[in-house]
Amino acid sequence: MPKITTISPITSKPIVETEGVTYEQLEQTIVPKSVKAFQQWKKQSLEDRKAIVAKFSELLTQESTVELLAKEITEQMGRPIRFTPVEIKTAALRVDTMLGYADEALAKVPVENNDQFCKYLSREPHGVVLIIFPWNYPYLTLVNGLIPALLAGNSVLIKPSPQTPKVADRVAELFTKAGLPDGVLQVVHSGEPEVIEKLVQNKNISAVAFTGSVAGGLAVQKAAGNRTIPIALELGGNDAAYVRGDVADIRATADDIVDGAVFNSGQSCCSIERVYVHESIYDKFVQEATDIVKNYKVGDPFDPDTQVGPVISEAAAKRIRQQVAEAKGSRKLIPEDHFGAAEKLNPTFVGPQILVDVDDTCEVVREETFGPIIPIIKVKSDQEAIEKINDSDYGLTASVWTKDEQLGQQLGDEIEAGTVFVNRSDYPDPGLAWTGYKNSGRGVSLSKFGYEFYTKLKSHHIKHLK
Secondary structure, three states: OOEEEEEOOOOOOEEEEEEOOOHHHHHHHHHHHHHHHHHHHOOOOHHHHHHHHHHHHHHHOOHHHHHHHHHHHHHHHOOOOOOHHHHHHHHHHHHHHHHHHHHHHHOOEEEEEOOOEEEEEEEEEOOEEEEEOOOOOHHHHHHHHHHHHHHOOOEEEEEOOOOOHHHHHHHHHHHHHOOOOOOOEEEOOOOOHHHHHHHHHOOOEEEEEEEOOHHHHHHHHHHHOOOOOOEEEEOOOOEEEEEOOOOOOHHHHHHHHHHHHHHHHHOOOOOEEEEEEEOOOHHHHHHHHHHHHHOOOEOOOOOOOOOEOOOOOHHHHHHHHHHHHOOOOOEEOOOOOOOHHHHOOOOOOOOOEEEEOOOOOOHHHHOOOOOOEEEEEEEOOHHHHHHHHHOOOEEOEEEEEOOOHHHHHHHHHHOOOOEEEEOOOOOOOOOOOEOOEEOOEEOOEOOHHHHHHHEEEEEEEEEOOO
C-alpha cells in the first residue's frame, strides 16, 4: 500500500507515516462496505442516530481527549498550543448546535391531508457521501458536514488532508466508542489525486462535499464529469474589512482586525486579507495596527506564550514572501529583522507584516495569501470601500467596522459575500449559514440549512380509497 508522509511545519521533518489506500481497495472493499452499512443505518430512527452523535460530542470534550487532540493538531499543522484546545471545544459546540437543528431540518413537511388525499414531503439520505476536508481547521471543517450527513442517514467516507491524517482516525475511533455501527463511517487516506478522482467517479458515491482551495474544488468538479450527483464546494476567500471614520475605539478596532488577519498564521479561508480604512483615521489606524503587530510573539508553537507559529510548509512560506516582494511600490512597516529570531527557527516561520501604499492590482490584494500579511489601503468614502470590496473574484466574508450599527448593516447589504460581519470577523457561527459567493464556492454548511445538501426531497401523494 502507498505510504503517506506528513512533514512537520515546525521542523520540516517527517512526523507521521500513514498507510494510503489504493483505488482497488476502495472499489472492492471500502465502498461496498459503506453501501451495505447505509442500507441499515438509514432505517435507524433519528432518535437513535442523535443519541450516537450526542455520545460522540461527550467523548470529544473529555479533558484527556481535548489535550491529546490539541497536541496532535499543533504537531501536524503548527498552530500554537494555546489555541488548539479551543478548536476541539468549538467543534463539539458545532456538533451540539447541529444536533439541535436535526428534528426541524429532517422533519416531514405536510402539504395536504383531508378525506381525499394525503400529501407531504420527506427528506431522504443520498447514500454514500464523500467528505474531503482540509488541514487548517481540520476538526471544525470535518464536523460541519459529517454531523448532518450522519444524522440524515447517510454513510460517510472521510478523506483528510495528508497534513492532518490523525484527525480522521481520531474521529472514527470516537464514533466507534459512541456506538456507530461498523461501516457507517470509514476513513480514506490518500495523497494521490488520481485515486480520489476515480472515487468521485464511482457510481456508488452519491454526493461529495469538498472544503479547500479553488484549484482543489475545481478538480473535484471536473472529476465528477457528467455525473449529476450533488457537489458542495467550500473554497477560498479574499476577505476584506472596511473601517469607517466613526469607529468608537481605533485601537480596539485595530486589535480585532489584526487578530482576524494573523490568527492561525493567516491560514483561514475567512481571515482578513485586505483592510480598507477611511482617510480621516487612516494614519492613526495604521500606527495602532503596527504597534499591535510588533508586540506579537512568533515562535515555537509549543511555547504557551506563542501567538503565531509557522505556516504549513516551506512552499507556502515562499509563496507568501513572493507575494510581498512583488507588491511593487508598497512599504513594509514591520522591519525585516523584527521577527528574525523566530524566522531563523525554520523557513516555514513568517512574521506578520503590514503593507501600505499597495497597488490594488497586486496579487497580495487580488488573491488569497493564506499568510499573516495585512495590506492596509486608504479610501475616501463608503462607496469607494464597497466598490473595492466587491472588486474581487471571491465572496466568502467581509466586515464593516463602525459605531453606527444600522449603517453597518446597510453597507453589508451592498457587499457581495456569503457572510457580512459588523464589528467582528473570522467567526463562522454554527447558527448561521456558511456559504460563499463567486469563486468562494457553492452550497451551505452549518445552521438548519446545512442539512439540505445531505438530503434529497421525496414527494408523497396518497389518494385515500373510499
